[in-house]
Amino acid sequence: MAFFNIEQLGEIVHPNISATQCDTLAEYCIVALENETHKSGCILKVLGDHQNEYELIWSKEVKKGGYQEPKKIVEKAAEAISFFLVRECTEYTVVMESKIGTGVDFWLSYDELHELYDPLNFLQARIEISGIKTESKSNKAMKRQTSKKKQMNRSDSSNLPAYVSIVEIATPKAIFSKK
Numbered sequence: 001m002a003f004f005n006i007e008q009l010g011e012i013v014h015p016n017i018s019a020t021q022c023d024t025l026a027e028y029c030i031v032a033l034e035n036e037t038h039k040s041g042c043i044l045k046v047l048g049d050h051q052n053e054y055e056l057i058w059s060k061e062v063k064k065g066g067y068q069e070p071k072k073i074v075e076k077a078a079e080a081i082s083f084f085l086v087r088e089c090t091e092y093t094v095v096m097e098s099k100i101g102t103g104v105d106f107w108l109s110y111d112e113l114h115e116l117y118d119p120l121n122f123l124q125a126r127i128e129i130s131g132i133k134t135e136s137k138s139n140k141a142m143k144r145q146t147s148k149k150k151q152m153n154r155s156d157s158s159n160l161p162a163y164v165s166i167v168e169i170a171t172p173k174a175i176f177s178k179k
Contacts, residue, residue, distance in 0.1 A: 003055040004044070004084045006030055012087045014095040014109055025080040030058050031067040032077030032169045036133075044081065048145075048177035050089040056172070070133065078131025078167035079105070085165055085176045092125050103154030104162070105129045125161040128152050134170040141166045141175050149179050 006029050010022035033042065033056065044054045067073055083094050086108060095109035108125035110117040116124075128148045135141055148164045155162070162179035 001043075001053055001055055002088070003057055004081075004088075006056060006058040006080065007060050009080055009083060012093065013083050014093045014111070016095050017083075022080075022083075025076050025083070026058075027060070027062045028067060028073055028076035029080035030060060030062050031064055032073045032131075032133075033172065034062075035070075035073065036170050036172070038172065042172065045171065045173040046085065046089075046176055047173060048175045050085075050176055052088075054084075054088075074131040074133045074169055076131075077169055078129050078165070081167045081172075081174060082127065082129040082165035082176075085174060086127060086163070089176050090125070090163065094127070095122060098126070098155075101154065102126075103128065103152045108163075123158075123160065125163065126152070126155055126158065127163040127165060129165045129167070132166065132168040135168050141168050141173070145175050145177065152179055 006026045009026045010019040040057045042056050044056050046052045086094055092108035093111050094106050096107045098104045098107055104126040106127050107123045109122040130144050130148055145164050145166050152162050164177055166175045
């Protein structure tokens with residue numbers, strides 16, 4: 001079984017995303033998982049286009065005083081897990097946050113070592129990410145995926161491949177798929 005060391009998030013994203021930002025997202029992810037009583041070694045089930053299971057590991061003890069807003073904790077944890085899934089399930093890496101109104105959260109690029117990487121035209125794909133603390137009858141991950149795919153229509157004129165990542169923390173599970 002493959003694993004994801006949450007504390008090493010900064011090693012798998014494009015250098016345009018700072019190590020500090022990655023460390024913060026990693027801490028959010030650890031807090032979110034621990035708030036749901038998960039411990040290092042818990043299993044993330046990935047559904048969608050790339051079905052797999054990953055062991056989530058961490059050793060850091062996070063001071064939780066700065067992590068109190070439940071919605072923000074879940075949102076940022078979903079980003080951390082989705083950054084990992086982009087790397088595992090596509091040939092891209094997260095390169096840049098998008099602006100509000102584009103219908104996506106982040107732009108993706110080939111890694112700088114990839115043969116198709118072009119520093120003058122490095123936006124190669126896009127992703128919309130959503131987090132759910134606990135799935136319910138009225139808040140299903142599959143339903144959220146459908147609505148997020150529609151939201152991405154705003155940036156369809158880019159003609160770039162599009163991905164959706166829905167992360168549910170309580171299980172934990174993710175649905176990762178191409179639009």
